[in-house]
Amino acid sequence: MAADDSSTTILHLASGNGPITRTILSTPLRNASPTEIPIIDLSALSSSSILADRQHIATQIRTAATTNGFFYITNHGIDSTLISSAHSASLDFFRQDPTLKEPANTIHSTANKYIVGWKPPKTQKINHFEGADKRESFSLRYNPSWDPDAVLPLPDKIKQAIKVDEDGFPFTKTDVTVPHLKESIIPLYQAVLRLGRNLVRCFALALGLKENGFDNKFTYPDVSLAVNYYPPLDEVEVARNVSIGSHTDFQLFTILWQDDSGGLEVLTRQGQWLRAPPLKGTFVVNFADYMQRITNDKWVSTVHRVRNVSGGERISIPFFFGFNLDESCGTLDTCLEEGEEKKHEEISCWEWVERRIKHMNQMSKDEK
Ligand SMILES: O=C(O)CCC(=O)C(=O)O
Ligand SMILES: [Fe+2]
Secondary structure (H helix, E strand, C coil): CEEEECCEEEEEECCECECEEEEEECCCCEECCCCCCCEEECHHHCCCCCHHHHHHHHHHHHHHHHHCCEEEEECCCCCHHHHHHHHHHHHHHHCCCHHHHHHHEHHHCCCCCCCCEEECCCCCCCCHHHCCCCCEEEEEECCHHHCCCCCCCCCHHHHHHHCCCCCCCCHHHHCCCCCHHHHHHHHHHHHHHHHHHHHHHHHHHHCCCCCCCCHHHCCCECCEEEEEEECCCCHHHHHHCCCEEEECCCCCEEEEEECCCCCEEEECCCCCEEECCCCCCCEEEEECHHHHHHCCCCCCCCCEEECCCCCCCEEEEEEEECCECCCECCCCHHHCCCCCCCCCCCCEHHHHHHHHHHHHHHHHHHHC
């Protein structure tokens, strides 16, 4: 961050259109208020609910989406035992000696290099202006055999595009040392995938579409689950480093579980950093770049980062959602006021993400 004037600083970020900046207020970091990051109760998402109840949820989502693009969900239906089991198996995986994690390194994936598998510490730079993220992670992408609601068979072109690793990588490589990793993570993956599909129906309502308006774009969604492991930042690092740099997520939306360490921070449109502290029994949901595009920038893809200053290790489990790889969605008519121009051209979610990643990596090359 470079100094601008005495009361503000400039934050540099990657975007799908090249580097951008944001002005940051010098007001101290503080906890978000319930209006800034609301808690939305999803009890009424159950199949026996009536449309009016789901509309009520949609109205709250719309307010959150147009305010800071972040909200907590409670009564989401995900069993806490699924979470605790995935959490402890993840700790068992990350706490191993690096040589034992190496076989699952993403570089050994035959089909999904750099996408699935283990990413060692300090190998990711989500914001090149802020240096390497002090995290390691373990990632999976969509696999129809883990999707309880998969509509099979998948179209051939999708089978090719999804590129499932035939040997079951990366779990084949964790089976020996952490055999319970797969059996703990997959049930959570399945539950969050189902929750995501339900939320997408609320998003459709919140955007003035029919409840099933996005269903056919979500039959084999381009999703990925990551487990992030953040060692604590030491005293020197706290001033200079990030656990994960300031960024926006790339696709449609993210459902994130965080442990009770804290450290997630969210930037308001006004340039104020807010803490999004862990709240028992909740997930955090945030909108991402592609959602912002198709809503003509009405729903915000909000900048966030993590600084793990808890003194202990921190785990988070984000689940990123995009439309089916072959689906494209232009600006939604329901997001345009009378006479309002569309701000973005139509592009598929997948092409958008590729462009976003290209720009992010370009910044790294420019640094050298
Ligand atoms: O760990 C967190 O709380 C946030 C992680 C995140 O923003 C990401 O993985 O994109
Ligand atoms: Fe993120």
